[in-house]
Amino acid sequence: MLLPIIDVGLMNEHLSTHEGLLGKLDLYQTESSATYLKKIVTIQQTLLKTHIRVMLELLNPSNENWIELPNINLEEELSFSWPIHSDFNTL
Template identity: 85%
Template sequence: MLLPIIDVGLMNEHLSTHEGLLGKLDLYLIDSSATYLQKIITIQQTVLKSHIQVMLELLNPSNENWIELPSINLEEKLSISWPVYSDFDTLTKRITLELQSAAKAMAHTNFTSALMMKNENVKHVHYEMAVQQATYMNYISAFVKEKDWAPSIKASQVTQRKVIEHFNSLI
């Protein structure tokens, strides 16, 4: 089946991004000595390769079948225990923060692209890809939060009440 040019263009861009990210993940595996970090990097590589395979199937002009994103139970795969010890080195922290950021960017890109895509199958697959990346990101974010590597500043009650008062007239 021939796809709308916007779908082809967006997938071309995604495939290039995946190629670059896979290269970066290969370097992280070399630099990382922490077993748990190697496992989460490997999981992201598996997810990205699955996304590449599906996009290539979608791009195949002789394909007339509905393509599904293979189901990957990320909750099960990511149910590894983070080490309890707290002597994480700077490199581990930075790689973890980069994994979080990359997954967030991929989820955002996949979702935004799905909104622009025209072919229903291509659109559906990219929504699913966004969910997979968001699930991966949420796992990493929970660990980052636990380690307080990216503290979140809370708003004051006064600030929150001001917002409520300002918009209360809308209901």
């Protein structure tokens, strides 16, 4: 599938932004001690990596196949119990 040149330029610029965001998420994952926050960051990392993979596949001029997204059940992914005492209570 060939994309218009303007789309290719925008996607290339967009990819570098996402790479920086992945670095921030890695830092958040390392620095956080809250289990529920780590879970949310992990989900965000997974979604962002999927987004990047799809963009790279769209940019591949030799790819003639449909690009499929994984089936991610966010309701299931986010089903965890919140702690009774959280850091958010101090806000």
